[in-house]
Amino acid sequence: MSEITRVPLQPVGKGSLTRIWIGVILALLIGATAAWSTRYQGLVVETLKVGSGPSPTLGDVVLVNYAGHLASGKEFDKGEKVAMPVEGVIPGFSKGLQKMQRGGKYKLIIPAAMAYGAQDQKNPSTGEVVIPANSDLTFDVELLDFKSAAEIEQRRQMLQQLQQQMGSAPKGGSGPGAAPESMPQP
DSSP states (O other), rough: OOOOOOOOOOOOOTTTHHHHHHHHHHHHHHHHHHHTTSOOOOOOEEEEEBBBBBBOTTOEEEEEEEEEETTSSOEEEEEEEEEEEEGOOOHHHHHHHOOOOOEEEEEEEEEETTTTOOOOOEETTTOOOOEEOOEEEEEEEEEEEOOOOHHHHHHHHHHHHHHHHEEEEHHTTSTOOOOTTTTOOO
């Protein structure tokens, strides 16, 4: 038969249990700090309603409905059928627009580093701080339409040509809107 050797347990020394718990707490704090510092701190684009077709590029101009909120939920800006150049907005909003499709609805969560950073944004007429420094921003965006810069330039040129043609129409012509020759032209 085999013999079992008994080993007596040594009593836990005074203060040893406290040191063990301090060690466990320190390990948890170090782990939590590491997890916090390595969390994703970039732009988040959530699709609320799927759009269709291609996405706008940096050189495009978009037509959007949007509402901007601080992390506290306070709305700081809102617009309907607003035209804006993709490259003319804060970096996080610009990158988010480039991931959207026509007709879609999206939620953008923009970290402060991709928004206004360490600068307070003030209302120009009242001087009130609208967006505090280092604020993460959330936007609800509906991409209604977008056009390329070339399409917009082409339309602008067409309108300019149309205005020139109408401006060079003979004076004293007949029809609605024709002014008599004796009246000065506006």
